[in-house]
Amino acid sequence: MADFMTENTVKNINFDYIFSEVKPITEYGIKKKQEAVPFRKGQEEDLRKEFNKIRTFIESDKRRSIIDVLRHTKNIYETLNRAKNNQVLDEVELFEIKNFLIQTEKLYKSLRTLSFDDLKISLIPQLIRLLDPADEGLNTFYIYDEYSEELKTIRSEKKQTEKTAALLKKEIKEEVEKKYDIRFNLKGEATVSKSENEKTSALSKDDNLRISGENYLSIIFKIKNNNQMDLLEKHLEDLKNQEEEEEFRIRQNISQEIKGYYDLIMNNIRVIGETDYLIAKANYAQKSHSVEPEIVSELSIEVKSGKNLKLEKSLKEKHREYIPVDLNLRKNVICITGANMGGKTVSLRMTGQIAAMASYGMFVPCESARLCLFDHIFISVGDDQSIEKGLSTFGAEIVNLKEAIDYSDTRCLILIDELAGGTNPKEGYAITKAVVSYLKKKGCMTVLTTHYDNVANDEAVQNLQVAGMTLPDGADLFKINDIDQLSRYMDYRLIEVKYKDDIPKDAIKIAKIAGIREEIILEAEKIMEEQ
């Protein structure tokens, strides 16, 4: 992202917030989002295809079932690579591969009807069959008897031997219990009091028993294996080892088979990641009431009722309404002039946000939009982070300006708030005017807000003005006395003006509303008249 927008720009146009609201479900989708690169000039057709997919997902009734599949899709990337490196997968890993394949089968059915050329799942029925040899159709996994005759034989012999051993053990136990009138507990131990002298000595001599513990009151006896038992247990141990070996061989074969389908599975992983990311964008488009923008090749940004989503959200939390703004930017340099608190900076940020969202293949928050692609987006606003680094307002601005001008030979979007507003008005005006005449000859689009008169007094510069305050007739500004009420009287629309050499002076009106002492206001009005 860094060569498209700096970190500061990302924050200042609130793109960090916007992008964090795009939430893929699977790890593949999250990775896809992390690796996302913006569409740039020349990629208009690719972007239109991307938008087409998002629109299709929004309109499709398959979206819900696809999301369901995504929720059940786990990351098998590491497991798959282990198979590729000839490692033998364990039962849990085979289970995960099986589940992945079952989920991709479901996804295949949903995606098929949408028919995108590059979002096609490769079915691997052979592999599913291999992981379900008993044809159970379940999504569980076990090293099934069906894998080999040998396994089946070993297991049935093992079972038989276990049965015989258990029976023999039970016989001996019952015989001893009956003979000596004792009881064995769950651990197979019988505790006999030392006071029963005869019994303990008889028990000690019995071939079927051994002493497993002793304390000062009693002796604990346990059943000892006889020869037959020893043989049975030895046989059982052999069988278990054979079974392990056979299972290993089976897992090895399956792992090799999986390796053979590595490329196909990787392609499915790619399709899942892309689908997930697209659906995340579709979900957010719907949630934020965004629309598909029309992408054009000539330099322009046209937006009807555009919104800054982050600002809208924070206003909503305060129960206040966001007033959408139209944009119609067509020239190389656009000046936005107008009243303080007229939303100039907000409009600037919104312009950047909408351009960035479109570049990242997202729908944009407005009623309709028509815009071109940029190679870079750049914004400089007063509350820039670099001020925190110790630069003065003007210092920070100049550093930003230099960076912006370095980019001005490419198709970039430069957004500057109050250029040279923090220095003395004479020099500030000179710098602004010079920057405007330099940038108007470049191939980039520059939008700047300014208070200086005459900056936009140039045919090559588009001049937009905030409509400004519209006060009801006879309103007494001193009586409103609440700056939060200002938005009620402010008309935030941007109106195109031509060759207008002075800009509206709403500052004194706003000062009145804010409750500045009357004598100061009157003095200021007097000075204005004298000028």
Place this chain on the structure above:
Amino acid sequence: MRIIETILQNNYHTVSIVGLAKNAGKTVALNYLIEEAESAGVNIGITSTGRDGENKDLVTETHKPSIYVAEGMYVATAKEMLMLSRAKVEILETTGIYTPLGEVIIVRVRQSGNMQIAGPVSGSDMKYVAGRLRHYGAEVVFIDGAIDRKAVSSPAITDACLIATGAVLSRDMKKVLEKTAHSVECLTLKETDEKLKKIIKGQNKTCVIQNTGKVVVPDIVTSITGGKKINELIDENTDSVFIKGAVTTSLLKEIGESKFLRGIKIIIEDGTKIFTDVNVWNELRKKGLRVETLNAVNVIAVTLNPVAPAGYFFDSQVFAEEMEKYLPGVKIVDVVSEVH
């Protein structure tokens, strides 16, 4: 009546087995239960609570119950434990819950064998896993609670519990009897009446409730340190004090200093939240302290292990008889000597 029958009759679906100390015979008790369930033809699920905040070495060194799992049982255990087992299993689900010993996997046993069981650590994960074991077909899920993890028997997680105690607690049988009785008493305290429950649930914070129904919430961060502040709010009009979270010795002592102690009752979330010294508790009870609970734990039985690994042991018969005197009405089972 056998323990499994009690479980089925009461419709308990999740049962925790809690040991009052290491070597109190918890694993023997669990095996005992499994055998009962087996012979009664009940499908069961098994898991155990892991231990929180420990690195892998420590977790590996701690004893995990090695349980003989038979064909058809459902088990939730960490992947590493599964790989070590010689029982053959069908993998049903990878839960996405991770422990230092790997992801918790839910399986169905296809061929019997021994298996070490290490389940999820947190209460909410445990609840989820127990639910999944039930979903796959276990009629009753047994949860082996690690040592000092009484929390698993909280009614928020399990329906009922089995308490394993034994000679290991003390060489002095009387002390074993007292400690066990205290634990059971805490878990089975009287439940508060519905009216108070409603008030408390509306607050869900440590608070002092007046006779009039008025509720005062003391300005404290945790109940552990707030004993004095709670004490200041108690007067002749106080009906009860609800303590959210842990009830410690110092907290109880500080509240116990109130001269209005006889008139009030303390209400706790459930018995697993009590971490007080037996003597302090008993002394305050004598002074008239009344304690009630929002949720009583169903104690199905207390199992005894009369043998301590240190080599000493109690007479099984005497131990069981004495325990019955301390815990009248509670089922006592000596799972080691099988004295009922």
